[in-house]
Amino acid sequence: MPEYPPFAVTADLVVFTIRDGELCVLVICRGEEPFAGSWALPGGFVRPGENLDEAAERELIEETSLGGAVAHLEQLGSYGGPDRDPRMRVVTVAYLALVPELPVPVAGGDASDASWRPVRELKPDSLAFDHARILADGLDRARAKLEYSPLAAAFCQPEFTVADLRRVYEIVWDTELDPRNFHRKVTSVPGFLEPTGGTTAGERGRPALLFRRGEATLLHPAMLRPVR
Amino acid sequence: MPEYPPFAVTADLVVFTIRDGELCVLVICRGEEPFAGSWALPGGFVRPGENLDEAAERELIEETSLGGAVAHLEQLGSYGGPDRDPRMRVVTVAYLALVPELPVPVAGGDASDASWRPVRELKPDSLAFDHARILADGLDRARAKLEYSPLAAAFCQPEFTVADLRRVYEIVWDTELDPRNFHRKVTSVPGFLEPTGGTTAGERGRPALLFRRGEATLLHPAMLRPVR
Known part of the structure; x- marks a missing residue:
């Protein structure tokens, strides 16, 4: 096997729901540098033994406790620019998830510091890494899919x-x-x-x-x- | 940064064209184990200074010498099951490329051992790694895109x-x-x-x-x- 540069691989999630008449996305406020204080999409490292879909499903359950309430999960695309994380080379495989309107807030409880934020309030420069682009791509995908899918x-x-x-x-x-x-x-x-x-x-x-x-x-x- | 398992990241290509009235895909005959003698999609490691799209474009030019003849290149999806390569953990970001019917064979010259094969002749078990699935996904994508895109x-x-x-x-x-x-x-x-x-x-x-x-x-x- 020839030499190859090592990467970390993460699964990140664009999770949309509708709350109070607004399209909302699940975000986490970062407590550490880089991008401390910025919003980030939930996600994490793909573990040994997991495939990419499994990593995304695990992250979704961990971050939201939603379990069966997730109505749709699909791969959105991969992002791997050399400068996207200042610490190391990271490729993220982004997923799009759609969740039914929730009667009570689920994320944001003890298990997670994730919260739903209206998409229109999230300015691109308030998002960590290249997550503004991933969010924009997720929004484009969701909008387009409403045209030709149920x-x-x-x-x-x-x-x-x-x-x-x-x-x-x-x-x-x-x-x-x-x-x-x-x-x-x-x-x-x-x-x-x-x-x-x-x-x-x-x-x-x-x-x-x-x-x-x-x-x-x-x-x-x-x-x-x-x-x- | 927490511990993470290191991955190799590759860009693989599903390149379709039409030759002699058949849908053909660009493949390489593997000379080495694993899967020596099997067909594989062309591709290679993402290099240190490259983003994913750049790696795909470079591989496409290296394998085909097509340059400007490529009419379409898009990300198809990422594949990262833990057992997809017996040597190491590899995530591949697969791309779909569509190439106009070529007046002369381009791939298969000195620069490359790639060749065009009719898709219908490639049995799934003749393909290395999980490339049969990637090829099937590329074919599904191309067929669907003909419905709603030009x-x-x-x-x-x-x-x-x-x-x-x-x-x-x-x-x-x-x-x-x-x-x-x-x-x-x-x-x-x-x-x-x-x-x-x-x-x-x-x-x-x-x-x-x-x-x-x-x-x-x-x-x-x-x-x-x-x-x-």
């Missing part, structure tokens, strides 16, 4: 209304959508939504039909973002 | 006919497409194709209109694969 439902509870789903699209895309137009489009994509047969209790106004995610893995036709 | 044009010469483009779709998707239906669809996607104003010489039959790739980065509506 992943918006990953932010919802298992049963949801069309209005719940529209709110996810509006928050992730940071835009307003016409309710009637959205309803017509979303219910005409084969396999996207499946009626549960139930309705909301209808505390205010009329009861709304409840849906669960259907079996489609790609949306045809796609749900296109409004041009801005 | 990347089919990356296999074509700068000026091409609708029939040339249809042949790319048919070869990559391994299917037959109705010529009139394909023509109607492909010419109705805004920004996909731009007429050059020229036509083919028309040695056989009528001259055909020539196109170049337009400015669209996503196809709306998408070009859907036939359901099989």
Whole structure:
């Protein structure tokens, strides 16, 4: 085997959820140099014996105690510039995770110092390392996937209304959508939504039909973002 | 910095082109153990001053002498199972490259022992390491991207006919497409194709209109694969 430069390999996580009408990301406030006081994406070293996906799943459970509540985890991309960590050569394999809106804060408890922060409040220079770029790439991926995949439902509870789903699209895309137009489009994509047969209790106004995610893995036709 | 297990990091390439009506991938016959005599994807160690994309670009130039002929290079994903290389812990960052149909063989000359092989002839157990999985993932990515991006044009010469483009779709998707239906669809996607104003010489039959790739980065509506 020829000589090769040794690297550390980490798995970092871009974990999105929706809280209080805002797209939020899980971050940790760094206590040590480099970047003490900056926000960082949660993550850690890949251990001997683990593959990359396993490392990401372990980090996600450790940081969030979410367990089964994670609706989606996918590899986002790898980042390995020679200057990304001043201490050593580190390649990070970044993952994108989508988590349903949580009834109570889960991260930020005793087990972790991670907290949910609205994405729009995180200025790029408040993030450690190249995490601003990784976060931006995660946001791009999530926004694009909402167009051609049913992943918006990953932010919802298992049963949801069309209005719940529209709110996810509006928050992730940071835009307003016409309710009637959205309803017509979303219910005409084969396999996207499946009626549960139930309705909301209808505390205010009329009861709304409840849906669960259907079996489609790609949306045809796609749900296109409004041009801005 | 806590203790971490050292890794080697490589950039490996899934390079596709079309030759003699077949989808072909660039492979190297391994001369040494492990996997002596097996086919492997070209690639190599990421060097000290390089980022990941730079390593992939360097490997591509070294292995193919293609230079500017590469029409597309993107990160495909990272692979880092603990047993993927029996000698050491290696994470590879795999890239997908698409190359236009080449008038003459480029790889396989003095500078490289790489050669183009039809994908359909490469049995999974003839490939070294986990390269069969990486190749399969690259093929899935290329097939999916032809649906919603204009990347089919990356296999074509700068000026091409609708029939040339249809042949790319048919070869990559391994299917037959109705010529009139394909023509109607492909010419109705805004920004996909731009007429050059020229036509083919028309040695056989009528001259055909020539196109170049337009400015669209996503196809709306998408070009859907036939359901099989």
